[in-house]
Amino acid sequence: MDVLVNGKSRAVQDGAGLRMLLESLRLPSLESGIAVCLNGEVVRRQDWERTALRDRDEVEIVTAAQGG
């Protein structure tokens, strides 16, 4: 299936969960410093493991950036 991750389409395994997707992205840390939004709703860290993904889901992964 395909999901949108930070605005770009990405092929993921059918039945893949959110945590699995995040682990595949080689982020420097999953423990802190990032947050995730699925279809416009924030998914808390403790819920990543049990959050399933569906075709055409929209995932946003954010962190702190320069800002005033």
Add this chain to the structure above:
Amino acid sequence: MAPPAAPKAGFQIGTEGFASRLILGSARYPNHDVLLRALQAAGADLVTVAIRRVNLDDPTGENLLSLLQRNGYRLLPNTAGCHTVRDAVVTAELAREALGTNLIKLEIIADEDTLYPDAEKLLEAARQLVAKGFQVLPYSIDDPITCKKLEDIGCVAVMPLGAPIGSGMGILNPYNLALILDKVRVPVIVDAGIGTASDVAIAMELGCDGVLLDTSVAHAQDPVLMAEAMKLACEAGYKARQAGRIPKKNMAQASSPRQGKIQIGAHKPGAPAQKAG
């Protein structure tokens, strides 16, 4: 290396205490090295950051967040770029989840030319965020009525602009700031429009509790030197306020006393002194 011991906190915002009354933004610096040196020169404790997508093409690239945290800075995430209440609320939730702080600088912009806050949406977003347990610092117009409403909603501070973001025009309406200071009890932090050090001193002399600035330092010709100037101005303005200034008067008032002044009388200059006898 262990972070330095927290300095004595004289500036209280909600449940959080800070030693410095100067809050710096992290935007518009030429590079991270200059940013870090400017933050140090400013003596800032609290630094604002935006919430943006992780760069998935280079996820392990230079990391602002770890840089700031390693150097002991505390973070004030903002909702910059949000035009709707929903965007702002979701961004705040993401910020809390990512950074582990419930402080949020709430900004919802109505107009791209002036970057003026949308007061109506600001009030609604503030209500929702306060209800969700955030400590909200709203970037607001310098209107005492809106600021009072924000306080009544439960914001932990109000942040009226001095002038539009990045404009460098300084404190355009000190009268309004004085009205806000009179009306609200929460900390008043001037946010936006600062141009140079004297603007910071003016804000603090008026009685403001703090100043938030970014462009005035980041785009100065020497950001690190300007950061130091801002720090000194903030301290000078705060102390001048505490010291209690003299009132302004229309007429002059001689500072030297009249008592003990010599009398020259009718003697002509250069005439010989009269002989005794």
